[in-house]
Amino acid sequence: MNAKRSVGRFFMENAVVIIFLLITVLAVKPSGLSLTYIIQEMLTRLGRNSFLVLALLLPIYAGMGLNFGMTLGAMAGQIGLIFAINWNIMGVPGIVFAALIGTPISIFMGWICGVVLNKAKGREMVTGYILAYFINGIYQFVVLYLMGSLIPIRSPAILLSRGYGIRNTLNLEGVRQSLDNLLMSRVGPFSLPMATYLVVGVLCLFVIWFKKTKLGQDMRAVGHNMAVADMAGIPVDRTRIIAIIISTVLACYGQIIFLQNMGNVATYNAHDQTSFFAVAAILVGGASVRKATIPNVFIGVVLLHLLFVVSPRAGQNLFDSAMIGEFFRQFIGYGVIALSLVLYAWRSRKEALRAREGLRGISLGAAGTTDPASTRLRGGEGGPAT
């Protein structure tokens, strides 16, 4: 009976990963793609996307849920790249330059995001999502109207023909795959962008190290229970703002790494789906709103992108329409987020109920009364972000 319950519990805890894995494995065969091609795609996409997904970890540790506000960092990264192209700075120095330009912008954006999210405790995810739309409006204004008029842009290649505003699509030829090709090594039929992996590896080490620092411990304490952390003397609001700032800066760098791999940037909508796909990836990897680890990131990137690679071809082969596969891809992306959030809410409610029952049993046993204060504390401020 116990074994049956533990198997059931395992399936419930890993429902998203299991469902996703099943769908993906079923789609591999009909796609007709060779294993070599699929593995090469995964290796490339691991380098391209992992940094962005890793940027989500710190806000989760701080109990702020999935940082949909990372879009702000992506915008900062794009602004950095626009300036790098404008001044014709190429190669790895071009990427470094874009990152340096993007850093202060993303710090500022992260600070704004953190302050706003502190005003919306418990509703961080939806607030971050809407905030990204708001800042997107400002970004569009800056890039479409101020660049070329108020902000000097010297390269006519990136300006709209009217003399101000940046073109819809920018060619990143100067920095295209410069990080990937810096230390490209071949293992059998596969090309491995070692420099990109190295950068991602350094970020993983940073996350591991950061968790052990005083600030990292504070973040975990805040994430566990804000009220208790506050009583322990931890500056809760400041810690939360720092978590969001670091996440936004990392998202800025992640977007630069992503775009240098792609080789071009859709100026006005490249950042739109950044947070969406990063969140989908980490959830597919088995993370939840309150718990995420580094392996979740890599499992998620591989699984999500495996589906992205195989589903359009599978759709084309099975239904004679590539659009079905594309639809399937979108459907799965949103579906995973929805399923994960629903499962998380359901589990949280169940755990709260179990805790309340247990507490009631103890209280009744001890004094014959329920202790409403301790019940409030358990389900209080440390509750899930929505």
Added chain:
Amino acid sequence: MNGRATGPRTFARRMIVRGVLFAAFVGFAALAFVTGKGHTLLIDNKDAEDGSVQAIDGVMVSVDRQEALELYSGDRDKAVVMGQAHTVSIEIIAEGTKVRKKFRLPIGGEMLLLSVPKLMAGLEPWVSPFVPVQVVVSEEEGAGESNAFTSPGGTPQTMMVLPGDEPAPEPPPD
């Protein structure tokens, strides 16, 4: 409790740290700018305008470690380079003569012209800024941008139609 230590010494230390960080930031940005600045180098194998040097018929030119360009008399090709210090290697195909020269490009120069005949003849400067010829579109040539051709007395077309400026809908036929 805000978790931050105060006091003049802490303040001074904090300011020093911020100053160092800012200086490092500016330094890195400047370094990235200087080392990553891209230049378009036009490799020119044409007669000099003043007739001082003649084009060479058949040379292989390579800049830094890029693929060698094969140029004949009157040819011009381009190489995109990064940074300021470069090396050009020239080989005259017929004679087999090889010349290797180091040169620096000005940081502000976007497009520069490297004259192979001048370099081979030892005439300075063999690298000079290149200014593309500006084509001035006359009013008559630009007439296509207005609707004056199809509509006598018409107004120039704008890129965007602003709200309120939409053309009035035609009245429905009776």
